[in-house]
Amino acid sequence: MNGRRVKVTIPATTANLGPGFDALGMAFQLYSVVEMEISDHTTVEMMGKELQGTPTDKNNLLYKVAAGLFQEAGLAIPELAIRASSEAPLTRGLGSSAAAIVGALVAANHLAGEPFTREQLFEKATRLEGHPDNAGASMFGGIIVATMPEVPGDPVPYVRFSAPAGLQTLVVIPEFMLSTEKARNVLPQVYSREDVVYNVGHSSLLVAALAQGRLDLMGRAMSDRLHQPYRAKLVPGLNEILDKATENGALGAALSGAGPTILCFFSSDEELEKLRAFVDRVMKGHDISYRVMILQPDENGVQVEIHQR
Ligand SMILES: Nc1ncnc2c1ncn2[C@@H]1O[C@H](COP(=O)(O)OP(=O)(O)O)[C@@H](O)[C@H]1O
Numbered sequence: 197m198n199g200r201r202v203k204v205t206i207p208a209t210t211a212n213l214g215p216g217f218d219a220l221g222m223a224f225q226l227y228s229v230v231e232m233e234i235s236d237h238t239t240v241e242m243m244g245k246e247l248q249g250t251p252t253d254k255n256n257l258l259y260k261v262a263a264g265l266f267q268e269a270g271l272a273i274p275e276l277a278i279r280a281s282s283e284a285p286l287t288r289g290l291g292s293s294a295a296a297i298v299g300a301l302v303a304a305n306h307l308a309g310e311p312f313t314r315e316q317l318f319e320k321a322t323r324l325e326g327h328p329d330n331a332g333a334s335m336f337g338g339i340i341v342a343t344m345p346e347v348p349g350d351p352v353p354y355v356r357f358s359a360p361a362g363l364q365t366l367v368v369i370p371e372f373m374l375s376t377e378k379a380r381n382v383l384p385q386v387y388s389r390e391d392v393v394y395n396v397g398h399s400s401l402l403v404a405a406l407a408q409g410r411l412d413l414m415g416r417a418m419s420d421r422l423h424q425p426y427r428a429k430l431v432p433g434l435n436e437i438l439d440k441a442t443e444n445g446a447l448g449a450a451l452s453g454a455g456p457t458i459l460c461f462f463s464s465d466e467e468l469e470k471l472r473a474f475v476d477r478v479m480k481g482h483d484i485s486y487r488v489m490i491l492q493p494d495e496n497g498v499q500v501e502i503h504q505r
């Protein structure tokens with residue numbers, strides 16, 4: 197035992213923002229916490245309703261990721277006391293797996309004596325997630341534009357910038373779960389040139405609009421042809437919300453990550469009121485139980501506190 201307890205706070209995230217499939221992410225002020233220390237035997241405590249049902253032994257994702265880090269650092273895998281909680285619901289498209297992976301990597305790295313830099317931890321998180329969007333936003337906060345490295349193990353190329361002033365998000369979280377794996381399995385293997393060109397244009401416009409605070413362009417720029425049209429069959433109400441959100445108060449709307457959460461950007465109380473009534477009509481029309489949250493962007497990314505015993 198090295199007498200140190202590491203407490204890591206990680207923001208939840210949304211990925212894609214419409215057209216930026218596997219490339220764009222944004223962090224929210226909605227947090228999960230991972231506490232970890234070296235112990236004489238492994239314990240995994242999952243606190244709160246959101247983490248109910250996750251394993252409480254060495255099969256837990258947090259333990260597995262931490263163990264992998266010690267191994268990659270060439271160190272013996274220690275027994276670990278792990279405690280976690282999450283404000284974000286799991287399996288809903290708010291980046292819980294990326295937050296868990298980032299949290300476990302950052303905590304374990306501290307316990308291991310910091311063998312890896314933040315950039316190297318980001319590469320590991322990206323490798324584990326299979327895409328850099330949520331992992332980057334959880335790690336660095338703000339908005340992340342990133343792509344997979346050409347060679348596995350190379351640094352992940354990314355740019356981080358702050359969310360535009362005044363941008364607020366209404367997230368519509370259906371009660372049902374949808375695993376990212378299931379929502380990736382419905383995507384085609386091959387796309388037409390027209391659809392690819394469409395997304396290149398829209399994603400590029402979206403990044404430029406976000407970087408320059410051009411909220412007026414969001415509605416146009418957030419349109420997507422690579423994943424939302426295929427995932428819509430898994431998310432009742434998605435197509436109506438995407439089609440009509442801007443007529444009902446939103447600056448723009450998208451599926452959050454792989455869904456089923458839907459996000460609507462807005463910037464005033466008046467827009468929010470209209471949007472809430474619209475969303476309620478659509479979700480009730482599909483008989484879907486849901487909750488909403490109003491989230492602000494997180495600008496800090498993962499935060500670490502070290503407690504000496
Ligand atoms: N704090 C956590 N501890 C353990 N496992 C977690 C934690 N957070 C998320 N997970 C795992 O990640 C899975 C959800 O990942 P995923 O399907 O990608 O959805 P999400 O959109 O929430 O990332 C959960 O079923 C669980 O296995």
Ligand SMILES: N[C@@H](CCOP(=O)(O)O)C(=O)O
Binds near residue numbers: 212219292293329380
């Ligand atoms: N780009 C990924 C993002 C998955 O995000 P999650 O929050 O649903 O895990 C995808 O669209 O599959």
